Amino acid sequence: MSYLTVHDVHKAFEGVPVLRGVSLAVDLHEAVALVGASGSGKSTLLRCIDGLVGVDAGTIRIGGADGLDVTAHDIDLDEVRQQVGLVFQQYNLFPHMSVLQNITLAPRKVLGLSRAMAEGRARDLLARFGLADKADDYPDRLSGGQQQRVAIVRALALQPQLMLLDEVTSALDPQLVGEVLDVIKELKESGMTIVMATHEMTFAREVADRVCFLSGGVVVEEAEAHRFFDEPQDPRTREFLARVRAWA
Amino acid sequence: MTTPAEAPLEAPDIPYVDPERFLGQRRRGRRNAWVASVSTVVVFAVLVVGITSTPGWSQVQETFFNWDAAVATWPVVIRAFVLNIKIFLVAEFFILILALLVALARGLQGPVFLPVRILATVYVDFFRGVPTILVILLLGFGVPALHLSGVTNSPLVWGTVALIVSYTAYVAEVYRAGIESVHPSQRAAARSLGLSSLQATRYVVLPQAIRRVIPPLLNDFIALQKETALVSLLGPVEVLRAAQIDAASNFNYTPYVVAALLFVAITLPLTRLTDWLQRRATSRRSAAGMP
Numbered sequence: 001m002s003y004l005t006v007h008d009v010h011k012a013f014e015g016v017p018v019l020r021g022v023s024l025a026v027d028l029h030e031a032v033a034l035v036g037a038s039g040s041g042k043s044t045l046l047r048c049i050d051g052l053v054g055v056d057a058g059t060i061r062i063g064g065a066d067g068l069d070v071t072a073h074d075i076d077l078d079e080v081r082q083q084v085g086l087v088f089q090q091y092n093l094f095p096h097m098s099v100l101q102n103i104t105l106a107p108r109k110v111l112g113l114s115r116a117m118a119e120g121r122a123r124d125l126l127a128r129f130g131l132a133d134k135a136d137d138y139p140d141r142l143s144g145g146q147q148q149r150v151a152i153v154r155a156l157a158l159q160p161q162l163m164l165l166d167e168v169t170s171a172l173d174p175q176l177v178g179e180v181l182d183v184i185k186e187l188k189e190s191g192m193t194i195v196m197a198t199h200e201m202t203f204a205r206e207v208a209d210r211v212c213f214l215s216g217g218v219v220v221e222e223a224e225a226h227r228f229f230d231e232p233q234d235p236r237t238r239e240f241l242a243r244v245r246a247w248a
Numbered sequence: 249m250t251t252p253a254e255a256p257l258e259a260p261d262i263p264y265v266d267p268e269r270f271l272g273q274r275r276r277g278r279r280n281a282w283v284a285s286v287s288t289v290v291v292f293a294v295l296v297v298g299i300t301s302t303p304g305w306s307q308v309q310e311t312f313f314n315w316d317a318a319v320a321t322w323p324v325v326i327r328a329f330v331l332n333i334k335i336f337l338v339a340e341f342f343i344l345i346l347a348l349l350v351a352l353a354r355g356l357q358g359p360v361f362l363p364v365r366i367l368a369t370v371y372v373d374f375f376r377g378v379p380t381i382l383v384i385l386l387l388g389f390g391v392p393a394l395h396l397s398g399v400t401n402s403p404l405v406w407g408t409v410a411l412i413v414s415y416t417a418y419v420a421e422v423y424r425a426g427i428e429s430v431h432p433s434q435r436a437a438a439r440s441l442g443l444s445s446l447q448a449t450r451y452v453v454l455p456q457a458i459r460r461v462i463p464p465l466l467n468d469f470i471a472l473q474k475e476t477a478l479v480s481l482l483g484p485v486e487v488l489r490a491a492q493i494d495a496a497s498n499f500n501y502t503p504y505v506v507a508a509l510l511f512v513a514i515t516l517p518l519t520r521l522t523d524w525l526q527r528r529a530t531s532r533r534s535a536a537g538m539p
Contacts, residue, residue: 050440081442092437096455105451106441158442 001065003028003193004049004162009058009071011044018044020217021058024195028064028161031194033208033225035201037240040214042197043089046164049195050086051077062162082110085155089167091147093139093154099126100135103154111158118157125153129183145176149183156187163187165196181207201244205229213237310500317502321494325503328490329510332476335404335486339411339476340469346412347419352449354424368420375417381478384410388482407479415472422464426457463529466522470515477511487511 002025011019019041026032034042047053049060051070060070062083070080094102103125104118113121126132129149139147148168155163165184169177181203188194188207198204204211204225211228213221213236221228221237232238299305353361353368375383387410392401400406430453438448480489487510491503 052436052440077439078442078444081440086440088433088437090433092433094434094437094452094456096459105438106443109447109451110442154441 002026003030003062003064003067004195005059005061006045006049007059007061009045009048009060010056011041011048011053012056018217019048019055022214022217022219024212024219024222026162026193026195028193029191030210031188031192031196031208033204033211034195034197034214035199035204035211035240036214041217042214043166045214046086046166046195046197049162049164050084051075051080052086078110082158083161084164085158085160085162086164087148087151087155087166087168089170091139091144091151091171093147093151095139098136098138099131099142099150102139102150103157106154107157122153122157125156126150129153129186143176144172145179148172148180152180152183152187162193162195165194165198167197167199170199201229201241213240215240312501312505314500314502317498317500318506320498321491321503321506324490324494325487325506325510328485329487329507331404331484331486332473333514335408335411335476335479336473339408339415339472342412343415343419343472346416348423350416350420351423351427354420355427357445372417372420375414376421378414380411380414380475381481383414384478384481386410387413388479403482404479404484407482407484411472411475411479415468415475419465419468422461422468423457425464426461427453429460430456460529463522463526466518466525470518470522473515473518474511 004024004026006022006024009019009022010017018039022041022045024032024045034045036042044053048055049062049070055071058071062068062070062080068080068083069075070077093099094105097105100119100122103122104113104115107113107118107121108115111118123132123135126135129152131146131149131153134142134146134150139150142150148171152163152165152168168184169180172180177200181200184194184196184203185207194208196204196208205228208225211223211225212219213228213234215236221232221234223233228237229241232241302308350368350372353364354372356364384407388403388406391399391406392403434452434456435448438452439445443451476486477488480486480492483489485493487507491507494503495501
C-alpha cells in the first residue's frame with residue numbers, strides 16, 4: 001500500500017468548491033510534483049493532508065495500511081503533524097525567535113527533547129544545509145532564500161516521514177531560487193517522501209518521480225515526470241504546458 | 249562607509265556632493281537652531297510676564313504657590329501619596345493578568361466556548377461604557393450595603409477592585425488588538441509543527457502580540473495612576489483627600505498643586521518611555537519596509 005493515499009477528497013470554501021474529488025497515491029521515498037494554475041487547489045490539497053484544513057468528503061491516510069486516517073473525526077492531528085512537515089510559500093518563520101529557537105521549539109515542546117538535545121540536532125541540520133553560521137540570527141537578518149532553507153530545516157527537525165512543500169520558491173527573487181531547489185534535491189536524494197506544489201517546471205521534471213496536473217479541483221493527468229512533459233495526453237494538460245512554455 | 253583615514257588614495261566610490269548644496273545645508277541647520285532658541289525664549293518670557301503681571305497674581309501666588317505652605321504640607325501629602333502608589337501597583341498586577349484572560353476568552357474558537365465568548369464580550373462592552381467613577385461608587389457603597397458575611401467592607405479594597413474591574417475591560421481590548429494583529433499564518437505554521445492550539449498561543453502568538461501593544465498598555469497605566477485619586481470618594485485618605493483636608497484647614501490651595509506635581513512626577517517617566525517605545529517601533533517597521 002502507498003505511504004500517502006488521498007481518496008476522492010472534496011473541499012469548498014464558503015460554498016465555492018476548490019477540490020472536487022481529488023485522488024492521489026504516493027509511495028515511500030517518492031517525490032510527486034503538483035502543478036496547475038493558481039487557484040487549481042494545490043495549496044488546499046497540501047493543507048488538507050496536514051490537517052490544517054478539514055475535508056468535506058473523502059479520506060486521507062498516511063503511513064500505509066496501519067497508519068493514520070487524517071480525515072477521521074477522532075484523529076490526533078498533532079500526531080499527524082509530527083510525521084508530516086509542511087513548508088509555506090511565505091516561510092512563516094517566527095520573527096521573535098532566533099533561527100535556533102525557531103528550529104528547536106517543536107522538538108522541545110512537542111517531542112519533549114531536552115534543550116541540549118534539540119539544539120544539537122538543529123545545529124547538525126543547519127550545517128547540512130550550509131546555514132551553520134546563521135543559528136543565532138533573527139529571521140529579518142536573512143535573505144529570502146536563507147529564510148526558506150531555515151523553514152525547511154525547521155520542518156525536518158521533527159524527523160517527518162513526508163514533506164509537503166507549498167510553492168516554496170514562489171516568493172523568492174530569481175537569483176535565490178537555486179539555493180532552495182538544491183536543498184529539495186538533496187532531500188529527495190536522501191530518500192525523503194515529498195509532495196510539492198510548484199511552478200518550476202524544469203525542476204519538477206528533474207526531481208519529481210511523478211507529476212500530477214490539477215485543474216478545476218480535479219486531477220486531470222498524472223504521469224511519470226518525463227512522460228508528463230514529453231507526451232501529455234489530456235488536451236487541458238497540453239494547453240497548460242504550452243502556456244507555461246511560451247514564457248520559458 | 250569608508251572613513252577618510254582608511255580610504256585608499258583613490259576612492260572612486262565616494263558619492264559626489266555639490267559643495268554649494270552641502271554648505272547651504274549647514275547654513276540652514278545653524279539658522280534653524282537659532283530661530284528655535286529665540287522663539288522659545290520669547291514665548292516663555294511673554295507667558296511668565298503676562299501671568300505675573302495680572303492684577304490678581306499676588307493673591308494667586310499666595311494661595312496656590314506658597315512655598316511655606318508647600319513645605320508644611322509635604323510630609324502629609326507624600327505619606328498619603330504612598331497609598332496611591334500601593335493602589336496602583338496592586339490594581340495593575342491584577343489587571344495585567346485578568347485582562348489577558350478576558351482577551352483570550354474572547355478569541356476562543358469553537359461552538360463549545362460560545363457562552364464564554366458571550367460573557368467576555370458583555371463584560372468588556374459594559375465596563376468600557378460605564379464611567380470608572382460610577383463603578384467605584386457602586387462597588388464601594390453597594391457591596392458593604394449587602395451586609396455579606398465574610399466579605400470585607402473596606403472602602404479601600406472595593407475602590408481598588410472597582411479600578412481593576414473597569415480597567416481590565418480596557419486593557420483586554422488592547423491585548424485583543426495585539427493578538428489579532430499577528431498574521432494567521434504564524435498560528436498555521438505553529439500548528440503544522442505539531443504544537444497544540446494552547447502552545448501556539450503561548451509560544452508564537454502572545455510574545456508577538458504583547459510586544460506590539462506595550463505602548464498602548466503603558467498609556468493605560470498612566471491613566472490608571474491618575475485615577476487612583478478617585479478612590480478618595482469612598483473615604484480613604486490618599487493624596488487628593490489629604491491635600492483637600494490640608495487645604496481646608498489652612499485656607500491655602502498649595503497642597504493641591506503639590507499633589508498635582510507628584511502625579512506628574514510619577515507619570516512623566518512612563519510617558520517618556522511610551523514615546524520612546526513608539527518611536528522605536530515606527531522606525532523599525534519602516535526599516536523593515538512595513539507600513
